Amino acid sequence: MTIKEAQEAVDHWIKEYGVRYFSELTNMAVLTEEVGELARVMARKYGDQSFKEGEKDNLGEEMADVLWVLLCLANQTGVDLTEELKKSIEKKTQRDSLRHIQNKKLMA
Numbered sequence: 001m002t003i004k005e006a007q008e009a010v011d012h013w014i015k016e017y018g019v020r021y022f023s024e025l026t027n028m029a030v031l032t033e034e035v036g037e038l039a040r041v042m043a044r045k046y047g048d049q050s051f052k053e054g055e056k057d058n059l060g061e062e063m064a065d066v067l068w069v070l071l072c073l074a075n076q077t078g079v080d081l082t083e084e085l086k087k088s089i090e091k092k093t094q095r096d097s098l099r100h101i102q103n104k105k106l107m108a
Contacts, residue, residue, distance in 0.1 A: 002082065003081045003082045003085065004080070004081075004082050006067070006071055007071050007074060007075055007080075007081060010068060010071040010072060010075060011075050014072065014075075021072055021075070021076045022072075024073065024076055024077060027069055027072050027073050027076070028073065030069050031066065031069040031070060031073065034062065034065045034066045034068075034069055035066055037062050037065065038059075038062040038063060038065075038066055041057065041058060041059050041062050042059070044057075045057055045059060
């Protein structure tokens with residue numbers, strides 16, 4: 001599935017099952033909540049915390065939830081994430097083409 005197809009799939013789902021998009025501000029709050037849930041799993045899986053009884057390692061699910069809300073925000077604000085990601089990669093390539101390669105902290 002491409003990013004464009006993902007945006008279209010989310011839009012189709014919202015129109016068929018979701019009644020309507022939540023407001024942009026509500027979706028921003030939901031995105032923050034979902035990132036927090038992802039952070040909790042990351043802290044337990046890769047950090048110093050352990051999973052509590054009943055918690056599960058659902059890393060992929062939490063990442064997908066973050067992506068879902070981001071796609072919602074893109075759709076409702078008219079952002080083409082495919083084009084924006086292309087621009088972001090180009091910007092980072094121009095700005096950081098040597099920065100990371102020359103970073104002694106990243107060398108093994």
